[in-house]
Amino acid sequence: VGSYPGIPTISLIMSALTFVVKQECGTSKARASDLTLPHGLVPTPIFMPVGTQGTIKGMTSQQIGDTGAPIILGNTYHLGHRPGPDIIDEMGGLHNFMNWKGNLLTDSGGFQMVSLLKFANITEEGVNFTSPHDGTSMLLTPEMSIQMQNKIGADIIMALDDVVSSTTTGPRVEEAMHRTLRWIDRCIEAHSKPDSQNLFGIVQGGLDPELRKQCLKGLIQRDLPGYAIGGLSGGESKNEFWKMVSICTDYLPKDKPRYLMGVGFPVDLIVCVALGVDMFDCVYPTRTARFGTALVANGQMNLKHKKYKYDFSPIEDECECIVCSSFTRAYLHSQAKSQYGGQLISIHNIAYQLRLMRTARNSILDGKFVEFVKEFMLLQFPNGDYPDWTVDALMSVGINLK
Amino acid sequence: FELNAECQGRRGVLMLNGVAIQTPCLVPYTEEGHLPSLTPDIVDQLKLEMLQVSLQDMWPNLQMMEKYGNGIKKLNNLENHLYMFISRDPLTYYESNKNNVSINTKGGIRTVSSKDYMQLARSIQPDIITSISYDISWVSSNKRKRACVENTLKWLDECLELKQVDDIIFGTIVGGSGEMDRYYSATQTSQRNVDGFMFGGFGLDEEEEEKYRIVNKIIENIDASKPRAITDQGDPVCVMELVSHGIDIFNLTYPHTMSCLGIAIVFPLNNFDTQQPIKLDLHSKEYQLDQRPLVENCECYTCKTHTRAYIHHLINTHEILRRILLEM
Numbered sequence: 074v075g076s077y078p079g080i081p082t083i084s085l086i087m088s089a090l091t092f093v094v095k096q097e098c099g100t101s102k103a104r105a106s107d108l109t110l111p112h113g114l115v116p117t118p119i120f121m122p123v124g125t126q127g128t129i130k131g132m133t134s135q136q137i138g139d140t141g142a143p144i145i146l147g148n149t150y151h152l153g154h155r156p157g158p159d160i161i162d163e164m165g166g167l168h169n170f171m172n173w174k175g176n177l178l179t180d181s182g183g184f185q186m187v188s189l190l191k192f193a194n195i196t197e198e199g200v201n202f203t204s205p206h207d208g209t210s211m212l213l214t215p216e217m218s219i220q221m222q223n224k225i226g227a228d229i230i231m232a233l234d235d236v237v238s239s240t241t242t243g244p245r246v247e248e249a250m251h252r253t254l255r256w257i258d259r260c261i262e263a264h265s266k267p268d269s270q271n272l273f274g275i276v277q278g279g280l281d282p283e284l285r286k287q288c289l290k291g292l293i294q295r296d297l298p299g300y301a302i303g304g305l306s307g308g309e310s311k312n313e314f315w316k317m318v319s320i321c322t323d324y325l326p327k328d329k330p331r332y333l334m335g336v337g338f339p340v341d342l343i344v345c346v347a348l349g350v351d352m353f354d355c356v357y358p359t360r361t362a363r364f365g366t367a368l369v370a371n372g373q374m375n376l377k378h379k380k381y382k383y384d385f386s387p388i389e390d391e392c393e394c395i396v397c398s399s400f401t402r403a404y405l406h407s408q409a410k411s412q413y414g415g416q417l418i419s420i421h422n423i424a425y426q427l428r429l430m431r432t433a434r435n436s437i438l439d440g441k442f443v444e445f446v447k448e449f450m451l452l453q454f455p456n457g458d459y460p461d462w463t464v465d466a467l468m469s470v471g472i473n474l475k
Numbered sequence: 476f477e478l479n480a481e482c483q484g485r486r487g488v489l490m491l492n493g494v495a496i497q498t499p500c501l502v503p504y505t506e507e508g509h510l511p512s513l514t515p516d517i518v519d520q521l522k523l524e525m526l527q528v529s530l531q532d533m534w535p536n537l538q539m540m541e542k543y544g545n546g547i548k549k550l551n552n553l554e555n556h557l558y559m560f561i562s563r564d565p566l567t568y569y570e571s572n573k574n575n576v577s578i579n580t581k582g583g584i585r586t587v588s589s590k591d592y593m594q595l596a597r598s599i600q601p602d603i604i605t606s607i608s609y610d611i612s613w614v615s616s617n618k619r620k621r622a623c624v625e626n627t628l629k630w631l632d633e634c635l636e637l638k639q640v641d642d643i644i645f646g647t648i649v650g651g652s653g654e655m656d657r658y659y660s661a662t663q664t665s666q667r668n669v670d671g672f673m674f675g676g677f678g679l680d681e682e683e684e685e686k687y688r689i690v691n692k693i694i695e696n697i698d699a700s701k702p703r704a705i706t707d708q709g710d711p712v713c714v715m716e717l718v719s720h721g722i723d724i725f726n727l728t729y730p731h732t733m734s735c736l737g738i739a740i741v742f743p744l745n746n747f748d749t750q751q752p753i754k755l756d757l758h759s760k761e762y763q764l765d766q767r768p769l770v771e772n773c774e775c776y777t778c779k780t781h782t783r784a785y786i787h788h789l790i791n792t793h794e795i796l797r798r799i800l801l802e803m
Contacts (some may be wrong), residue, residue, distance in 0.1 A: 098791070126788075126789075126792045126794055127785075127788065127789075128789060128794050128796040130794065130795050130796070131796065131799070132796070133517070133796065133799060133800070134777065134780065135778070135779075135780070136514075136516070136517075139516075152791075155788065155791055155792050156763065156784075156787075156788045156791070160764060160784070160788075163764055164766065164782070164784060164785075170782075170784070170785055170788075171777065171785060172780050172785070187643070346772075359674075374580040382539060383538075383539060383542050383543075385543060392591070395514070395515070395516055398565055399515060399552035400552060401543075401550075403539055403542075403543065404550055404551075407507070407539060408507075408535055411506075412795060412798075413506065413509065413512065413514075415795075415801075416512070416514060417514060453681055467508065
């Protein structure tokens with residue numbers, strides 16, 4: 074299949090999205106695209122706020138809509154427990170249940186099972202969890218994950234993959250990569266709504282370039298509507314992190330969306346956009362808000378610090394969110410340790426991440442992405458003390474920070 | 476303050492700083508002048524008229540408020556609302572000794588004089604200032620009741636001395652369960668140049684019967700042409716009773732407490748009959764699949780947007796949003 078910007082492709086399997094690359098950065102691998110999903114247009118690059126349990130912590134559906142977020146996440150693991158897939162199904166799917174008119178993406182539930190449950194045991198069948206308390210078993214198979222996600226009804230659903238921690242080495246990594254490919258076929262088989270829900274495959278392979286390439290080849294053969302890069306944003310060094318991202322974006326088809334799971338901090342977002350990623354999710358902006366930290370152009374603002382006690386300026390002059398247009402740092406300082414303060418800062422932080430991605434996108438459309446990256450990095454590191462990994466990663470795509 | 480109907484209870488229009496509000500009116504509980512969990516964009520949808528702001532919440536912010544200079548409304552971005560400054564936090568109780576008002580702030584226990592109080596009021600810039608007092612239990616000794624009454628009157632005079640031309644000051648009437656104490660407090664307060672009355676010390680340990688008896692006692696002995704405010708928990712039946720006795724302004728904690736408890740207030744506003752539920756406990760599994768709004772035909776965002784099932788889920792998962800939706 075060709076990869077000419079501006080021309081949508083025809084997929085061999087049914088997909089419920091269209092993806093059109095509007096502009097490529099002439100230098101790096103960055104691109105600005107229009108992703109159209111059943112619940113509306115998603116301009117990429119895009120940041121997706123995380124609404125784990127069917128709500129973004131501390132924000133109403135209306136407030137999320139007001140920030141302009143076109144797509145948010147829900148977690149299959151959490152929603153699968155409470156309220157459970159059958160209740161969501163009876164309520165007409167998660168969109169209706171939480172009254173969210175935009176797009177939704179659900180993950181498979183696999184990551185939480187492995188990371189939250191110490192006693193998870195992965196077999197060919199699925200992820201098996203045996204409770205040490207009462208010996209009862211819980212099993213999550215690819216079929217069960219897809220069935221739950223079909224009931225939840227998100228516009229993008231994720232395949233169940235065999236996730237290994239990025240710090241794992243040895244044959245387990247290869248085993249997981251092969252199993253991921255066998256499981257993707259089971260996911261495709263089990264998927265009952267390909268006309269309204271897009272199944273994304275997840276590239277595994279740890280930190281081994283050859284395993285990654287094998288996995289990429291296998292997933293690309295399945296001709297899925299979109300692809301995610303998984304198994305990163307864990308304990309690996311940033312140096313290895315960016316290289317794996319870059320290998321994946323080198324091989325993934327240009328005419329399909331690429332989603333980097335669990336990333337992240339503003340610097341990570343911008344570097345990975347340069348490496349060719351389109352979609353991101355992370356709990357970071359809302360979580361750090363609840364600890365009193367606001368995201369700003371030059372990094373972070375810890376509003377709990379006493380230096381803000383009498384600072385009557387907004388968090389950021391250029392931010393148009395309702396918090397920056399109505400409240401002062403002094404006020405937020407007085408509220409920073411309370412739930413209310415967390416709510417307000419969350420609204421700003423989500424707005425910030427969305428604006429960051431929008432600015433990146435516009436710079437790509439205007440042919441000024443390289444300048445944008447340099448300006449952004451200088452704001453974040455005014456002394457030019459860029460972390461080595463960012464210098465290397467950007468250099469690899471033709472952006473020289475020094 | 477203009478009364479336009481009076482039978483059992485009275486209806487009026489209160490003009491404050493160019494804004495007219497109808498009475499009886501609700502003054503909901505706030506934390507530092509903002510509604511708990513509700514951001515200004517949400518509060519604006521509720522069409523509330525007057526909010527309270529308490530001494531205890533604002534005392535630690537005095538310096539900041541003075542440097543800020545723009546008052547509580549702009550601070551909270553709630554400029555379309557009136558504010559009433561009260562000296563009592565309705566949800567906590569800290570015992571003052573007889574001659575000083577003590578409050579329990581997030582910075583520790585503080586003693587507040589009437590001068591301090593008015594200084595804080597200046598920085599807050601509320602529409603109504605109620606004179607400073609402390610609460611006593613209804614079963615306090617006669618000595619304690621008397622000390623409370625005498626000190627409150629003294630502080631009222633001190634507040635009035637510090638009054639500036641545009642200030643609206645309500646005199647606080649205290650005395651626990653003592654009829655003589657309340658009589659004295661009411662008559663003396665009524666003789667001062669106050670713009671209205673705050674019925675102090677309610678919503679504590681009073682018996683139901685004595686609550687209404689004392690309210691009547693106070694009303695008999697104050698200028699009827701001036702508005703009357705009360706701080707109470709606000710059980711709906713009790714509020715109706717107090718309206719029928721002639722109270723105009725209600726500082727109530729009931730909506731907030733109920734939303735903290737995961738309870739929705741659902742009694743119909745018309746055609747109320749005692750067979751219908753007043754409240755729903757949304758913890759209950761019976762709402763798991765209930766697709767109805769909390770109250771049919773309710774115009775609030777929560778009822779127009781969400782179902783009982785969704786709110787039940789939020790309560791079950793302890794999500795922050797449950798507080799927002801119920802408080803609304």
